[in-house]
Amino acid sequence: MLTPAVLFFILFAYVPMAGIVLAFKQFNYGGGIFGSPWNGLDNFRFFFESGNAWTVTRNTALYNIAFIIVNNVLQIAAAILLFEAVGKWFRKLSQTVMFLPYFISWVVVGAIAYNLFNYDVGTLNSILAAIGLERIDIYNTPSYWPFILVLVSAWKALGYGSVMYLAAITGIDTEMYEAAEIDGANVFQRIIHITIPNLYPTIIILVLLAVGNIFRGDFGMFYNMVGNNGLLFSSTDVIDTFVFRSLTTSNEIGLSAAAGFFQSVLGFATILLANYAVRKYDKDHALF
């Protein structure tokens, strides 16, 4: 029964994986992937000699950690409240509404953000000016951006993620709830002691899956929100945007393959550690 899936991944993932060698080659069309000459670690030089390697790597990881924590907490809270606290129609309506941001492309989100935050005519600053406060120059102040990006990312993923948790909650055995009620637990205790623990498998799985990608930045978000504003890079540049900008001058496949390989190796190491830690805690909850 596993055959179709195995075949699928061999074809679409494992065979193309051979292309990783491009990270170590100087690609030309005549040689193709396998005939092009090797050039050792040359393709990695642009990244590591740029002086920015540490900053962007750190940014990528930190942002992803923040995203994992904030997004999941918010989504779990929303899912629980949707399940427990609100009426049917309200739940259906608000679920649909919360899903809307998912459909808005990052290009449009970036445009809306610019409309809201820009210094001269942005909504935020217009309001501030109207009530007599000083305008804030958001687009030229790097320190605001970690907060902005985390919030925007949470906003966009809210509907999508809470659906996942909601489905998990509906699968929880209601007998446990009844038993708790009999024991005199109030609603909050029930949530803390039954609902959330029963969500652990789902939470762990989702977090583990996210950890594998901890060194990959969401290019769409960073590129469309921050753009090419150099002043903000110290706090917003991630590996993917950095590499993208470096490659606008030439479309060297080797360079982007090298960066991708770097991200893969780091992610692999991280997930091995994380998975191992989870296995020690409970074998069944680990990814593999």
Add this chain to the structure above:
Amino acid sequence: MQNKKTLMLLFALMLVLTTVISACGSNNTASHNNGASNAPAEGTTEPTTNGGNSEELVIKMLLLGGKPIDYDTVFGELNKKLKEKINATVQAEFLDWSDWNQKYPLKFAASEDFDIAYTANWAFYNDQALKGGFLELTDELLQKNMPLTWKAMPTVAWEQSKVNGKQYMVPNNNPEVIDKAVLIREDLRKKYNLDPVNSPETFANYVKTIAANEKGINAYSAKPADGWKWHELDQILLEQKNEWNLVDYNMPLAYKLDDASGKVFNIYDTPEFKELLKYYKDLVDNHAWSKNIVNNKNDVWQDMKAGKTASYVHNLGTLSSNLAELRREKPEVELAIADLTPDKKKIAAISTQNGFAIHATSKKAERALMVIDLLQNDKEIHDLFMYGIAGTHYEAVGDDKFNATASTANFMGFSNWGANSPLNRKDASYPAEGDAIEAAWKQKVYNFDLETFVFNDTKVKNEVANVGNVMIRYAIPLEYGLIKDIDKGQADLIKQLKAAGIDKLQTELQSQIDAFLASK
């Protein structure tokens, strides 16, 4: 034990599968000769007499841009004529502007079936040639199959498009001057009784006056968000004004036009740049442009039409058509084209701005070259390819002009500029001012030895990438006045450039230039 065995079997199977499929792949690609050393013998599968071609061939073209709506009708006509003349027809595949960046190299990597490809220096012509994507065009090939082009194309154009001494593209034949100019609100200038804007000083005056007196309008606007590594005024105020030539817009290295030794220097490390920073700071202190200009995502011309901006920079052709457009739509708003460096030397556009190349794996190279020959030099075919069907997509005005019609938009927006040639028609509504400036510029075209020099960056790709990054990150905010202390900003910029390897870049460039000059 058994588990391990089966697992091993699975892995072995996978390995075998992978190797087999990859081997098939490498056979396919290895059979294509390394383009750089391709002998002209490839592609001689059909008789070689001009016009006497016995086999009808379909030539496939790879073009950039969206497929025009009336592609079928126009190309239908085009093919009729092509068939008559050289027994060939063309079929075009279009790579949309949105992602040609990704698709274009993929087409080559996958050795897809096409014969002619649009190419240009900004479309990584150099890179593609060195990677073996294009067929080498020897003099014999060109002379035999492109007699018209061979006669019409100036030698400089051929020289400029050579890579490592070999020819890989048929450049467009369009020696224009691509200096930039500024579009200003003439009515506002008159309102405040300002001098005509024809120099950096008068421009600064114009900008500061508008900023001080007209609320709700940006005196100047630009769109750095597009990723350009220079302030949009730099080409005028740095390159044109000082008569420098930037070797490559992705690096801050230039030489002085009349310096016979071709010594290159770091633009950011010059007294002229320091002065320019002061000039920009002065403008910024007077609120010439928005604080958030670096994130501006709005189209600047649209802003200008809507009255939100009072000036912007672009090439002469675009500004002229902007002028014509607003004259039609809002005649009460007066615009003018301001040339800030009217007396400086002008450089003709490098021929590799547009061109066509032959795919290295094409088997119909000779016929393809004939097609390009006609596209550039045969009046009927040129008109069809560039403008569409006379009467429908344009109205012919004499031999060299045209008027737009309602259907003009149905056949435009793609890269037919590879066929630019003296046969190009000019828009009849092109404003006279534009013509005047153009004529004046043509008088001042300066020819110099390094005109045909093109930089080969294979050995310094990493430095180029890092320098480019530094420019976006440190130079752009500095130039747009977002850094308070400009001296420190400039020092920082230079420091970062050194860390990124600008010295190595400069040495490599200089050695190539020296070798080039020595060989002359």
Add this chain to the structure above:
Amino acid sequence: MSAVMTTEKSDNAPRGAGKKQMDRLLLTVLGYVFISLLAIVCIIPFLLIISSSLTEESTIVENGFQLLPTAFSVDAYALLFKYPAQMLKAYGVTIAVTALGTLAGLFLTAMTAYVLQRKDFKWRNKFSFFFFFTTLFSGGLVPWYLMIVNYLDLKDKLIVLILPMLLNVFYIIVMKSFMSSIPEAITESAKIDGAGDFRIFIQLMLPLSKPALATIGLFIALGYWNDWYHALLFISSENLMPLQYYLYKMLGNMDGMRKAMVSSGAVVTMNIPTESLKMAMTIVATGPILLAYPFIQRYFVQGLTIGAVKG
């Protein structure tokens, strides 16, 4: 069961009733407030988009986006629907691809997940790793492109919009996690009765996994619906263009061309796309699936497993 419950409740009623109602009330208030806040934050940008899609372009350029259209205009939609035949074709392609892809993909995903969560499957961890590894390392765009275009020869065929997205490791693993919460007692009893793996899967697991299927099914469907990337790379025939790609082309062509103009020195005379157009596109692309979403919600029903065990 309900009979038992009522007895219990009435027993407890006098003692803890007031307290229970208090914290119930607190939770309800908290719930409504929190969710409402989230909902507002989510809907306002969408309202901006709707309003901007119905506003005159020049007003947007002057005043930016506003919540209510100050200068009403349907120009953006008119432009989008200028070629209705193409638009309808695009919708058709997208609907077909989404329907087929979701059915096939969901089935395969569930089947794979089922096998992986079987605790008696000795190699389940190794296969999980096999699948998961593909999300860590990748050969990049070029080899994948070569595989699809040169080896599988899928270029410009409808199936290329379906096949590459059929299986997704993330969904397989999540589905596996959902399925493993279904008590084994159920499948064991079926096995004892002599049912084969496949039958157990179809007749037992699938019906019991409704919330999981609904969730993953939704995600797969959304993935197909929003996809423009595969069309961008592999489709050039106009009859096979899905909706998102069709819209993306319209928008991107102008934008990219303008950038090219700066470098090539060519003259820009085309109409640049409007902000209102971008907004109208979002609405047009989102509308249908949003309308379908409420129908899916009814599958988020709880407690299907309980009856099965008891019964």
